[in-house]
Amino acid sequence: GDQVEQSPSALSLHEGTGSALRCNFTTTMRAVQWFQQNSRGSLINLFYLASGTKENGRLKSTFNSKESYSTLHIRDAQLEDSGTYFCAAEDPGNTGKLIFGLGTTLQVQP
Template sequence: GDNVQQSPSALSLHEGNNSVLRCDFSNALTSVQWFRQDPRGSLIHLFYLASGTKENGRLKSTFDSKERYSTLHISGAQLEDSGTYFCAADAQCSQ
């Protein structure tokens, strides 16, 4: 099956600090998405990437399909950034 390694598994940030989350994939992918689940349980869609880099305010995400990884950069962390972050990937169909 598909294997996704997310690191770090847990992270505590002080306000104003920067951080990088990373997902490494065992299989070739066509796209990746990043989500945040806030402390109340609401799911927030952050990014959809087929390749390259996207930015949204203090958040930036990259996806390298060749190297099979994606990163999520958080700049100047704020209280509203609290939550559980995770990535979801779409694998290429094997014929």
């Protein structure tokens, strides 16, 4: 959506390499969530951040609410990391609504 801008829209990586995905917000958001949509179409929650940095295995995410952006770093990419990654920000009005970006499609190649 307009309030949540994701980049890049598409990304190709070789196995073992890494990169960063980014979300920019046009207004202050309360929190951010990152999801992976896998090849079966399932949406899997990766991170919830109200601030700071979280790490889980080969994934690390940061949310800078003051500068209105969030990043998702993938290191040592594996074939199963392929899919579409969405960030979603919590509506600043505390309604419980999440505003989704349009996603980054990641293809990991051997």
